[in-house]
Amino acid sequence: xxxxxxxxGPVTLSEEAFLTINCTYTATxxxxxxxxxxxxxxxLQLLLKATKADDKGSNKGFEATYRxxxxxxxxxxxxxxxxxxxxxxxxxxxxxxxxxxxFGAGTRLFVKA
Amino acid sequence: GxxxxxxxxNKVTEKGKDVELRCDPISGHTALYWYRQRLGxxxxxxxxxxxxxxxxxxxxxxxxxxxxxxxxxxxxxxxQRTQQEDSAVYLCASSLARAExxxxxxxxxxxxxxx
Numbered sequence: 001x002x003x004x005x006x007x008x009g010p011v012t013l014s015e016e017a018f019l020t021i022n023c024t025y026t027a028t029x030x031x032x033x034x035x036x037x038x039x040x041x042x043x044l045q046l047l048l049k050a051t052k053a054d055d056k057g058s059n060k061g062f063e064a065t066y067r068x069x070x071x072x073x074x075x076x077x078x079x080x081x082x083x084x085x086x087x088x089x090x091x092x093x094x095x096x097x098x099x100x101x102x103f104g105a106g107t108r109l110f111v112k113a
Numbered sequence: 114g115x116x117x118x119x120x121x122x123n124k125v126t127e128k129g130k131d132v133e134l135r136c137d138p139i140s141g142h143t144a145l146y147w148y149r150q151r152l153g154x155x156x157x158x159x160x161x162x163x164x165x166x167x168x169x170x171x172x173x174x175x176x177x178x179x180x181x182x183x184x185x186x187x188x189x190x191x192x193q194r195t196q197q198e199d200s201a202v203y204l205c206a207s208s209l210a211r212a213e214x215x216x217x218x219x220x221x222x223x224x225x226x227x228x
Contacts, residue, residue, distance in 0.1 A: 034216050043221040044156075044204070051214055089155065093216075100146060100169060101217060105155040 002027045006090045006104035013080055014112050021075040021107045023064075023090035031094035033057075033066055033073040034101070038087045047075075047088070080111045115139075117220035119205050125226045126195055134190040134223045138207030145188050146217065147180060148204045156204065162188060163210075195227045 007022040025033065035047040035057070048057030053068035062077045073090060090104040118137040126132050138145050147159040158172040162182045173179070177195075182188040192199055202224050206217035 032214060032216075036216075036219075044206075044217075044219040046216040046218070049216050100158045100161050100172075102158070103148075103156040 002031070002092060002094050002102050004090050004092055004102055004104040006088075006107055009087075009106070009108040010110055011107060012110045012112065015082055016079045017111075019075070019077040019080045019084075019109070021088055021090075021109070023073045023075065023104060025071050025073065025090075025092050027071075027092055027094045029094045031092040033064070034091040034093070035062070035064055035073070035075050036089040036091060036103070038089065038106070040086070044089065080109070082111045082113050085109055085111045117205055117207050117218050119203075119220035119223050121223055122221065123224045123226075125228060128197060128227055129194055131191065131193045132195055132225065134192075134203050134225070136188045136190070136205030136207075136220060137186070138188070138205070139218055141185075141209070142207035142218070143185050143210050144208045145182060146206045146208075147188070147190050148206065150202045150204055150222070152201070159190070159203075192225075195225075197227045200225055200227045 003026045005024050032051040034049045036044045037047045038044045048059040050057040050066035056065045064073050064075045087106045087108045089106045091101050093101040120135045145162040148156040150156050160180050161169040165182045165184050177193045180190045202222040204222045205220045208217050209215045
């Protein structure tokens, strides 16, 4: 079945550090891939997406590239800010596996000033 | 509406009581989803609606859980005879028909506490 595995947190970084949060997936078809973010006290928001292999999703300085050969969709940001502190969820939606989106367990990021 | 609206935002109930959670999706979004998020955990799929039919109810954890949707509008998730393990944030999301292309828009959730 479809699944998403992402690195365990928490991840603690200093401001302006480089961020990578790893995400790998298993899917029966050709899924779309997403990163969602949940800021403290708020609901989940779609951060970025990619719908086919080699696509790069980007938003707010974050980016992730859909790598079919390694079944990965790692989230990166070159210089994090305190305001990026949140929980990040990797997710996939595979129409051949049903209509629901499957979420990873989430990775909590703390950014220190 | 402009966003996905959920009510109540918080609900404390006694074990054994029934609760109803409401979700009002974005106008025009035909697909609606319910998820559950236990403290410190990821999202657990409960049910998916396309219009007012539910092609996928596979995530409902027991027959105490049920959901309905009126047309392409409001959905209600009902939990009967609540148990302490039902305590969680219940999230509703809606999307245009092809969620794999557009992703979800989530509501802010209902935090349910069963005491």
